[in-house]
Amino acid sequence: MRSRSLLLGVATALLGVGAALLVGACAAPTALRPARPGVGFGQPIGEADLAAWNIDIRTSDGLGLPPGRGTAAEGRAVYNAKCVACHGAEAKGGPTYGTMVGGIGSFKTSLRVVTPGSMYPYAPILFDYIRRAMPMDRPQTLTADEVYAVSAYLLHVNGLIPADAVMDAHSLPNVSMPNRDGFIPDDRPDTRAVRCMRDCK
Amino acid sequence: MATDPKHLDSRRSFLRKGAMIAGTALAGPGIARSARGAPLEVPPTAKEMGRPIPPTAYGVPSRFEGHVARRRTDVFVNRQNWSDWSMTPLQHQHGIVTPTGLIFERHHAGVPDIDPSTHKLAIHGMVKQPLRFTMNDLLRYPAVSKFHFLECSGNTLADWTKAASTTVQQTHGLLSGAQWTGVPAAWLLDEAGVQPGATWVLFEGADGASHTRSIPVDKVMDDVLLVYAQNGEMLRPEQGYPLRALIPGWEGNVSVKWLRRIKVGDQPWNFRSETARYTDPMPDGKWRQFSFVMECKSVITRPSGGMKLERPGLHEIQGFAWSGRGRITAVDVSTDGGKNWQEATLEEPVLDKCLTRFRYRWSWDGKPAVIQSRAVDSTGYVQPTVQEIAKGRALAGFVQHHNGIFPWSVSASGEVKNAIA
Numbered sequence: 230m231r232s233r234s235l236l237l238g239v240a241t242a243l244l245g246v247g248a249a250l251l252v253g254a255c256a257a258p259t260a261l262r263p264a265r266p267g268v269g270f271g272q273p274i275g276e277a278d279l280a281a282w283n284i285d286i287r288t289s290d291g292l293g294l295p296p297g298r299g300t301a302a303e304g305r306a307v308y309n310a311k312c313v314a315c316h317g318a319e320a321k322g323g324p325t326y327g328t329m330v331g332g333i334g335s336f337k338t339s340l341r342v343v344t345p346g347s348m349y350p351y352a353p354i355l356f357d358y359i360r361r362a363m364p365m366d367r368p369q370t371l372t373a374d375e376v377y378a379v380s381a382y383l384l385h386v387n388g389l390i391p392a393d394a395v396m397d398a399h400s401l402p403n404v405s406m407p408n409r410d411g412f413i414p415d416d417r418p419d420t421r422a423v424r425c426m427r428d429c430k
Numbered sequence: 431m432a433t434d435p436k437h438l439d440s441r442r443s444f445l446r447k448g449a450m451i452a453g454t455a456l457a458g459p460g461i462a463r464s465a466r467g468a469p470l471e472v473p474p475t476a477k478e479m480g481r482p483i484p485p486t487a488y489g490v491p492s493r494f495e496g497h498v499a500r501r502r503t504d505v506f507v508n509r510q511n512w513s514d515w516s517m518t519p520l521q522h523q524h525g526i527v528t529p530t531g532l533i534f535e536r537h538h539a540g541v542p543d544i545d546p547s548t549h550k551l552a553i554h555g556m557v558k559q560p561l562r563f564t565m566n567d568l569l570r571y572p573a574v575s576k577f578h579f580l581e582c583s584g585n586t587l588a589d590w591t592k593a594a595s596t597t598v599q600q601t602h603g604l605l606s607g608a609q610w611t612g613v614p615a616a617w618l619l620d621e622a623g624v625q626p627g628a629t630w631v632l633f634e635g636a637d638g639a640s641h642t643r644s645i646p647v648d649k650v651m652d653d654v655l656l657v658y659a660q661n662g663e664m665l666r667p668e669q670g671y672p673l674r675a676l677i678p679g680w681e682g683n684v685s686v687k688w689l690r691r692i693k694v695g696d697q698p699w700n701f702r703s704e705t706a707r708y709t710d711p712m713p714d715g716k717w718r719q720f721s722f723v724m725e726c727k728s729v730i731t732r733p734s735g736g737m738k739l740e741r742p743g744l745h746e747i748q749g750f751a752w753s754g755r756g757r758i759t760a761v762d763v764s765t766d767g768g769k770n771w772q773e774a775t776l777e778e779p780v781l782d783k784c785l786t787r788f789r790y791r792w793s794w795d796g797k798p799a800v801i802q803s804r805a806v807d808s809t810g811y812v813q814p815t816v817q818e819i820a821k822g823r824a825l826a827g828f829v830q831h832h833n834g835i836f837p838w839s840v841s842a843s844g845e846v847k848n849a850i851a
Contacts, residue, residue: 269621271561288700336715348706358702361640412719419822420814
């Protein structure tokens with residue numbers, strides 16, 4: 230009896246807190262951070278039902294790379310069929326986009342040439358981006374083998390892998406990219422402007 | 431002040447009429463009628479019925495305002511029509527809310543046409559229970575509305591070291607202000623149950639680029655909204671209909687449009703859009719990454735590039751100030767090239783991470799002048815000059831996050847020009 234009344238007391242207290250939260254949420258409509266309502270409307274879903282959407286690659290280690298394989302030689306054929314119209318012969322730039330080749334070593338000069346070869350810190354970025362967004366007029370239509378092959382081709386024309394290297398879920402993350410350590414975290418504010426009002430400069 | 435060459439004639443005729451009216455008014459009592467002005471006649475519109483009221487309609491601006499439009503820039507030309515941007519005509523904006531049809535665009539694969547009855551949002555990854563939501567599900571939650579600015583990280587990128595652009599639409603038009611309505615992302619993530627150790631969240635769009643960014647989970651839980659409405663109506667297709675993220679104060683690229691997937695993880699994904707793009711060149715050949723915050727910035731929108739001051743005398747200098755770190759606390763205006771500064775008036779409301787209007791009454795003496803504004807935010811940060819920014823960064827190539835003080839020159843004949851360098 231004693232424990233039961235204690236339980237009731239706790240339950241009443243909890244209800245009281247819940248009511249207070251609800252009242253609080255209603256009473257403070259201008260609060261910067263409104264309280265989450267006590268109910269939710271999301272429907273449970275399983276990861277298996279999300280498989281077609283779940284295409285992101287964690288590019289630093291290749292987590293999410295699917296089965297499949299491709300070489301630069303195979304990639305050249307895919308490239309010449311599906312990419313060359315915009316990006317140009319040998320990925321050196323075409324009518325729509327600039328070169329995807331070269332620029333390695335240019336970042337310490339006044340003219341930085343940004344290409345997948347010079348800029349990407351991790352090779353799986355190629356797979357992630359080509360699969361989700363390319364070709365621009367028919368994204369998400371390439372097979373995994375085709376995406377591996379085009380990735381291999383672009384790495385090869387940038388001098389980063391041999392023509393016969395097989396790219397797959399194991400080898401692609403292990404390609405050594407020149408800009409691997411080229412990034413620093415945001416350290417702004419990096420200016421110290423002073424609010425001068427008279428006779429400045 | 432004329433702005434668009436195409437509309438110079440109609441603008442000039444409007445100004446002439448304005449000058450005539452002003453001349454009449456300034457003549458004052460005692461002078462019966464200026465020889466310059468004909469007697470006012472009853473306008474024809476007062477002698478006829480106007481346009482009938484249609485049963486249903488969506489209102490559009492007057493046909494005389496056709497020059498007020500978003501424009502793609504001719505300064506930096508993309509040679510296709512799907513991955514590009516169009517810019518807000520800030521010189522024609524009168525308050526802190528950008529009219530919905532003028533909010534800037536940046537797309538990576540054009541504008542998808544999404545039926546909201548088929549749209550789904552999924553939350554998965556490091557959560558206790560993956561969830562999916564229909565638009566009807568999302569509309570059942572209590573709504574939250576906030577006023578915030580949205581600025582592309584590439585705003586002003588063509589005008590660091592040379593005056594490439596003509597108008598403020600071209601220099602600063604990747605900036606808009608709006609009221610955003612939706613559901614706090616934190617509510618839905620709490621509902622799914624974020625697992626301990628989760629630090630980053632992926633947002634992905636339903637566009638043809640499946641545009642994707644990694645966002646720190648702390649920011650998402652702090653103030654990110656999943657937005658379905660803008661300025662009181664459901665989002666426009668080019669603004670992410672039927673659902674987008676709004677990440678207050680951060681570069682526009684992370685406010686993913688046509689949002690369909692949120693995945694929770696314990697590392698950033700390092701996508702192309704956060705390595706090869708949206709990173710900042712540094713002097714030692716490095717790149718600054720995940721530079722999300724749009725720092726305190728301001729610009730004079732009137733008078734601004736391409737306009738002409740018709741005569742000396744009073745000209746109200748108008749502009750916008752904003753900061754991704756908080757509120758604007760002050761804006762200073764200089765009319766002598768940065769030597770001396772005066773504090774401008776801030777117009778209420780002054781809101782967190784929101785466009786703030788400033789005004790300064792300037793009496794132009796008819797001599798050449800250089801006008802510019804400088805904003806201060808609630809963290810004490812003072813908007814820097816480009817020269818100050820260049821001390822710590824490399825201004826080489828395609829450089830983003832330009833929040834430098836922006837000067838306009840006024841010639842003796844009243845022509846206003848970009849004077850960044």
